[in-house]
Amino acid sequence: VFKVIQRSVGPASLSLLTFKVYAAPKKDSPPKNSVKVDELSLYSVPEGQSKYVEEARSQLEESISQLRHYCEPYTTWCQETYSQTKPKMHSLVQWGLDSYDYLQNAPPGFFPRLGVIGFTGLIGLLLARGSKIKKLVYLPGFMGLAASLYYPQQAIVFAQVSGERLYDRGLRGYIENFQKPGNVKNSPGTK
Incomplete structure (x- = not known):
């Protein structure tokens, strides 16, 4: 039994160790020419300077923006009211469920x-x-x-x-x- 444990503990403990592996080119391989990022077709750099130009707002976008600014106080009021009533409603629902359970298992x-x-x-x-x-x-x-x-x-x-x-x-x-x-x-x- 001791020999079985000794032979299984050694390889199992080596699997828990971590090693760093460094890759190096073979000595007899010819040196390859490295390719720059600019030379890759995937990474072609545009030649001119690009400039971001914001498009003018359309009438629809302007109307939606005005509507959002008009409705913002009401939506914040609704969100605040919801956040205040949500715990009360949860407690009311929990009270109802507890009452239902009590009535289902009422004492004699x-x-x-x-x-x-x-x-x-x-x-x-x-x-x-x-x-x-x-x-x-x-x-x-x-x-x-x-x-x-x-x-x-x-x-x-x-x-x-x-x-x-x-x-x-x-x-x-x-x-x-x-x-x-x-x-x-x-x-x-x-x-």
């Missing part, structure tokens, strides 16, 4: 819960007949109540986040209203 009991939540929304819609404000309150209120019965942890998190956002918006509105010059009633230094 999901569809009956969804039916109950939808039914309470319809009840809220029926009770809110005639008033737009009641529709805004009853429909999400009944659906939220039914959803909170089935998903209490998510309802607690939703209530906390919504409460913080409502508090921040109310505080911001109060501060903006207080900072208006006509709304300052008893500021220091005024009587």
Whole structure:
């Protein structure tokens, strides 16, 4: 086994080496006359000086140029809008695919819960007949109540986040209203 390895490693290792090979003419061959590049028929040099002359624009080329300059702001606006909406559309498509996968492999009991939540929304819609404000309150209120019965942890998190956002918006509105010059009633230094 050692002799087989020894005989195969030697030629295999030589194949990994690189060598430089220099070509030299034979000593007994007669010297050939070298040919210059100019003498080759493929590389003939024109005798005169060439000069580039730009052709005058035709009426069609001038019209297309004016049209391109006119449309340039609109095309840049479209490109910017596309680059801004592309990530949003990709995330929307991904959300749709994820929702489809979730509905295809829904956990047991999901569809009956969804039916109950939808039914309470319809009840809220029926009770809110005639008033737009009641529709805004009853429909999400009944659906939220039914959803909170089935998903209490998510309802607690939703209530906390919504409460913080409502508090921040109310505080911001109060501060903006207080900072208006006509709304300052008893500021220091005024009587």
